[in-house]
Amino acid sequence: MRGKDLVAVLATALAFAWPVVAPADSLEMESDVVEATLDNGLTVLVLEDRRAPVVANMVWYRVGSADEHSGVTGISHMLEHMMFRGTEAYEPGEFSRIVSRLGGRENAFTGRDYTGYFQIIGRDHWETVMAMEAERMQYLKLQDDEFQPELRVVQEERRLRVEDQPNSLLREQVMATAFFNHPYGIPVIGWMSDIEAYTLADTQAWYDRYYHPNNAVVVVVGDVDAEEVIAAAREHFGDIPAGDLPETKPRTETPQRGERRITLEAPAELPFLMMGWKAPVLNTLDDPMDAYALMVAAGVLDSGEASRFAREIVRGEELAGATSARYSPFSRLDDLFMIAAVPSADTDIESLEAALLEQVERLKDEPVSDSELERVQAQVIASEIYQRDSVRSQAFQLGMLETIGVGWQEGDRFVERVRAVTAEDVQRVVREYLVPNQRTVGILDPQPLDGEARPDSGQAYGDDTGGL
Template structure:
């Protein structure tokens, strides 16, 4: 990991941030996307946006923690670190120094479904970045000398981001309880016992298997000529051979047949309540209606100060210091519809849990009012418009959708699908998916803090590093 970027991740890409609008002042982003697939399988997506002399270049690989298994959990994250530790053409750290000399910014991230690398820089230098990415796609240099200290960096990162953070420890235990067979139950950063056993040979195998052109998506958005980008991609990536074509095992989650509960007792300042119901992704649905109805349901509960959790639990009854809902259908596998919150002072976690359950039951029994529904839909559409200025966000959205298998074309249907959701749709999906049999509940039960420990902000629902 280079620098953690909450929300790009994305977590998950949340409802209000995931789908920023197209570069053009009108029309859909998908009207102007140029897609090319090279003979070796590399997907290239280009969107011209000439309003400013900047370009976002990104490459996403279809590999993340969901492709890992016991003994190598977190290895995608470890390899992401090593991608900056030298290749045949670049000494350790030189890739980043070149980006900096060109006046650009860079970052990288790992999620459950993907690993991504991205840069933002002036429009004179985008081809240099494509050439550099092509070089480290095929010529990464993995050595014990660079690996051993970098593994210590990852170990410390896990300690700081998980082991020393009570809410993160709750989330890790919660996901493992919610998913028994599905790899979404594994931590993106990996279990410490697996990190301890990484080897250069294991990293080399992972790199050789997954870092291939047919397993990658290149997205370039900004002040570029689409034909020139496609020609450059062919020039720099075209001779790289396709990979072995690994077939992913199904690893399907057995049906959940009853509520699951866990309690995590660690030193912490505040308790926390976490709840999650099994919920579909767009990849598993024959029609997208349920996914968008769940997105709107999320907005009803948690889309600003006027939404129900903030209005009724935080300000009204004053039993939550904070409360939020989270759902993303833009994933490779089925996930969770989640609720969580910090009980207010003198409020028992059980009281907040009961109040959150009441909110779900109300949605199951009563249709959302038309005014409320329209307000939520308008908020989602407005967020799409306000996001138009970011070439980085546009590239991320296109690449993410293509990488997880939904397809970048879904971006063009987003507003229409949100607006098509009815109050009855919201009630229907609440009745179908938010049922006791598929619920997992996690409670953080604080133990007394010692002098060395302090509380961190509430854990995010996203799953990226």
């Protein structure tokens, strides 16, 4: 991604920013999405929101790191960078200059299941950027003199965001340890050895394989007329031919038959502990309630100052300086239910791990109280609703749900699903999925920084570069 890693930022915001809100029954979520499918297979989603004279225009492609294989890991992200380096009609960088001249903002992001491009623009200019996206869907111009500098940018991006960030490096290695032949073991940015070996032909082949209208979703949210948007999409995208998409081969994960552990030694100020359990998602479950119950379980463990981790482990026993629990049901394939923590000054990793697991076991043994369940449900719902304050967030949600195969309609069912979770549901899913033989544990063993003695482990947490 150009700029900040949008997917990581959004995921962090969704998972760990839990506001204090009114009771769950006072919150509602509704949308009035207009959907169309063009003859070439392109999906178009439009949501009118006239609160401000602003429009979010997005194009999503159903391709990400989960579609890659050894030798070209990270190539989806590399292509994302090259999408700004010129087409037949636009010189390198001209796309961005036009958006800026029109007073807009633009960026892109790559994830495991998708790659997306977006502009936030005034209501008078949305069709201009839509036409530009149609141009680069069909007429991207890949040139070696543009490729080589961008390749160096991606290499440096990996160094800065992963290799120089010990917590990020640990998470990458936990994922690779948890998943043997499941594609989520591949880092989105790719392995450095693969990045260094990219060729222009690799990038061209990826573009030719996946960048087709029948593999894309156009999302427009804001001060627009839905019929006009769909008509414009037909005008600009309608003549682009559908492509022959590769057959998707099953990549079934090798059954895990016991706990897996990894220790990472890296220069760092503080130790770090991560634990992940293999867990199903909406796309892989027969009953969607399991996924929503796992979301609520994560909220019970870590959802602000009143949550169990904060109350019992951070403030009570003072074993950790920071904790987190995260689960998202929104992916193409099974994922991990994740817990992470930074030990306090006088706590060893083993004691911290035992305390975290004790809280997980407590969820299995004792049903959540009605008051705690209602509080967490309200926070889970509110964290989703408050995102809809911006046209970009609304467009992101629609595009993400549609692209991963869940369908944008799931957003309208979110409140109902969360409200329907019972204490028995939470207890049942924790017993079923958070079991030892599906667990992967990662420990960061901090080494001296720049050859100097390790800083006092009692220093305050907050500026640790890896985050939670």
